[in-house]
Amino acid sequence: MASGIGARDRDGDVAPGIAPRPTGAHSTLPRSAGSPAGSGTGRGTERLHRRAKRVIIAPLSSAPPSGVSLLLRAPLRRSHLLVLRAVLAGALAFAAGPLARGQPAAGPLPAADGWSHAYSAYGQPRYPRGFAHFEYVNPQAPKGGTLQLNNPDRRTSFDKYNPYTIKGQSPAGLTTLMFETLAQRSGDEPDTMYGMVAEDIQVAPDKAWVAFRIHPRARFINGDPVTAADVAHVFEMLTSKEVSPATRTQLEGVARATVLDPRTIRFDLKERTADTIFNVGGLPVFSPKWSLDADGKPKKFSDVVNEFPITTGPYxxxxxxxxxxxxxxxxxxxxxxxxxxxxxxxxxxxxxxxxxxxxxxxxxxxxxxxxxxxxxxxxxxxxxxxxxxxxxxxxxxxxxxxxGFGMGLQAYYFNLRKPLFQDRRVREALGLAYDFASINVYRQYKRVNSLFANSEFAARGEPSAGELALLERFRSELPPAVFGPPWEDPRTDLDPNGLRNNLKRARKLLEEAGWKVDADGALRNAKGERFEFEWLEAGEAFGRREAVYQRNLALLGIKLNVRLVDFALYRKRLETFDFDMINLKSGDWALPNAADLKAALGSAAADEQASANYAGIKNKAIDFLVDRMDKATTMDELRTATRALDRVFMREHYVVPDLYGASNRVSxxxxxxxxxxxxxxxxxxxxxxxxxxxxxxxxxxxxxxxxxxxxxxxxxx
Missing domain, CATH: 3.40.190.10 (Periplasmic binding protein-like II)
Incomplete structure (x- = not known):
């Protein structure tokens, strides 16, 4: 749901773009590119032991692991727990060690009969344990042949093979074809994931933790078996400062990872929610050897650039x-x-x-x-x-x-860090100048009317009692319209004077905000400053959308400058928030994800460079409602929170809603x-x-x- 850099065309369409989370390119390591043997010992191991942090090796008893007695407290910040593998295999000798001997454990131990092949947030999994295949595949499909593809988003080149770090572009296909996750969502259920690299999943009744048992056959491309220590290493890397903020955000709700035995790992959750459990299940799995240098020593994860990933995927x-x-x-x-x-x-x-x-x-x-x-x-x-x-x-x-996806938000985002856009009346006026009907000339689209378009999670009618219970505490801080019907497209195609009426409303709002048209037809404030801003776009040509919007704004005395840049510069300027307005599309979704929304709309991310909060939104009501989404335990609670959030977001006019189409067009x-x-x-x-x-x-x-x-x-x- 977090905003992505979509491949928008001049007449108004956007491809699902590079989401802030690592949903883009993946790549796998050739078997011949393995790392040096014995790389988990010596000085690198000593360095690991000096970095104790969020990963521990310990069996767990019934108490939460605060001040627990650890078998090993190993620092795992930059090297990928190779030391843990060595410890597991040797020094600790788990097979014959304290766990096998039944010594007291620190923290809750997964129940022997509590394991499941799947996790469903609000119901039962569609597929039983041991199912043969998903219903939407052909199990007899022959293997062979070549599939040739073009770049699926705005990336026009690639310069690295690590999709999780901040700088550079990884190639398309990399994450899909090479990086597998602990669990995998199905394509015909909105709220269920099935064990992938993990054979089994267990969730605490109060969602205080989630545990995964690694499939005994799971192997990296270099032939190494996957261990719980390897997964712990991934967690440590992807929660470090060496990855993109959006990557870290996905795991903010996790307190620590604890290796219970060579195949079992438990994640203790700060945020006891289904979203957090799904985010942990979506943890990619890669080998600690990926981040070793030529001498077998661990290096900073951010320095892993040109090395092919050592992963478990099919390619x-x-x-x-x-x-x-x-x-x-x-x-x-x-x-x-x-x-x-x-x-x-x-x-x-x-x-x-x-x-x-x-x-x-x-x-x-x-x-x-x-x-x-x-x-x-x-x-x-x-x-x-x-x-x-x-x-x-x-x-x-x-x-x-x-x-059947809920449509990711496609919209024009204002940079609220700029004083020009900090008045809600100004933002609403700019939205009224957008003439959707004149742009949708082929009538293939609908106007985005919600943060959760094309889904049951969009606001509808008057607020329900449950929504009002969430919203009332913020009544004095929110626009009154939040407490009425949801935002609707101010259509221009139902009345010959539709656009003219919208521009009249816009002019009135601008005057209320202190902007007036001078004798030359330019809109200026009391200081004499002209209302002028830039639309930053990555593209090859000036198109219809820009021309229509530019023309309508000019009727209000506003000067819109369209700046076309190449994608590399475009991305850099987005990461540093160096823009006035941009058009983005977030990823489509089956179930609203609070972590994604926190990354895209949360106050904490507004001033963090390279975050997904491109608009710079800081709103206590939005933070609260995203948190309530995160804590929802039933589908009704989730719907209530999303609909309340939808009302706030749309009535604050943080964006100018664009368009969507609920189908994929393919030649x-x-x-x-x-x-x-x-x-x-x-x-x-x-x-x-x-x-x-x-x-x-x-x-x-x-x-x-x-x-x-x-x-x-x-x-x-």
Whole structure:
């Protein structure tokens, strides 16, 4: 849900972008690129022991682990608990040590009969233990062939292989194809995850902790077995200052990780919520050896840049032509290939991403067969350019796939750090100048009317009693409109004077805020300063949307300057909040995620550079309501909190709502086998925490076995 840098086109469409959490590129390490053996001992080990922090090795008793007696308190900040592996295997000898001998434990020990193959926040898992495969895959899909893709978002190059650090761009496909997580969400349930690298999951009745038992077959690409110590190392790395703030935010609700035995790890939770449990389940798994230098010594995680990740996923890096092309090669020995969570998936032997500088080049490359399918985010291009002889004769197929996701917010974000946008009346006036109807010329979109568009979590009607109970404490700080009907699009297409009336309302609001039009038609404040601001955009051309909005603002005396920059500069300016207004789209979602919203809207992130709170929002009511979302124990509680939050966010006019479409538009070369069942929660091929349906479940239909010929019936004697 946190805002991403979407691939917006000139006529108003946005591709799911680079979310602040590491949902973008992933990559796997070739088997030949292993780290030196014996790298968990010596001076590196001593250095680890001097860094005790949030990871401990200890069995747990019934008391919370504050002041617990530890078997080992090992610092794990920069090296990835190689020392823990050494300790587990040697010095502590867990198999014959205190745990095996039944000595007293420190903290709650998972119940022997409390393990489950899945965790569902508000109901029961759809799939039972030992299920054969998800319903939306073809378990008999043949393996082989090559899938060729273009850059799925605004990234036009890559320069690193670590998707979790702040600087640089990692390649598309990296996280999806190489980094597996402890647990995996299904594509047909909004609130359930199934064990992936972890075979089993156990959640305390009061959500004070969640424990994971590592699958005994789980292996890194270099052949090393995955241990609980490895997972503890990942937790330590991804909660350090060496990763992006948005990455850290996902794990803020976790107090510590405790290794219970070589295969079991428990996370004690500061925030006892389903969201926190899902965030822990989404912890990627990589080897401590990834962050070792050539001498086998641990180095800062932020310095891990050009090393291919050592992970557990189904692919490894093949050939690379940085910064424009990367190939991933399927590992035939992939450890999870026969598990229900992976069966029928990862069917292509090779997956290749090519990077193109702009949309015009990309679509011509697609027509020439350089890559296999094209997600289209532009209504204009979808209507005008996805046609021709290759479509007519069936070589290219054009189709739309529906999605059940709640729509990520696509909007124009004001930078509230700028004095110009700190008056709510000014922000509302700027929103009234946005003429959605004149932009939606192909009528393929709906106007965003909620932070939770296309879902049951959006505000509706008058506030319920439950919503009012949450909102009343902030009544004096909130606009009165919060306590009435939800925000609606001030439409201009229902009345010939619709736009004119909106601009009249906008002018009145601006006058109330101290802005008046001078004799030259320029809007100025009492100091004589002109109302002028910049729309920062990464793109190749000035388009219709900019022109329409610019024209309407000019009627109010406002000067809008459109600044087009390349993506690298665009991202840098966003990370340093060096902009007036930007257009972003957050990721689509199945269930609202409080951690994502805290990262995107929370006061604590507003002044943290490179955070996902691009707008700089600081609002106590929003902080409170996000917290109530986080603490919801039932679906009703979650709905009540989101609807109250929706009312506050929309009525504060922090953004100018844009548009959304609840389907995925795709032109594809007719070479794919596609499962019969379309999952509800998926993306086609863009970075996401959810299923990338085409990348993971489609296959090369040329490899399908021909149907057996019908046998003639024998004649009766």
């Amino acid at each position: 490894k890096v093949g050939t690379v032509e940085a910064p424009r092309r990367i190939e991933f090669v399927r590992d035939p020995d992939y450890w999870a290939r026969d598990l229900g969570v992976a069966k029928g998936q990862y069917n292509f032997d090779r997956i290749v991403y090519r990077y193109y500088q702009d949309n015009a080049i990309s679509i011509e490359a697609f027509k020439a067969g350089e890559f296999d399918f094209l997600m289209e985010y532009s209504a204009r291009r979808w209507a005008r350019q996805h046609s021709g002889p290759k479509w007519d004769d069936g070589r290219i197929v054009k189709e739309e796939f529906p999605t 594809r070369w007719d070479k794919f086998g596609i499962p019969k069942v379309v999952p509800k929660y998926y993306t086609i091929a863009t970075p996401s925490d959810y299923l990338q349906w085409a990348v993971t479940t489609w296959w090369d239909k040329a490899l399908d076995k021909p149907a057996a010929p019908a046998q003639a019936k024998s004649a009766k004697p």
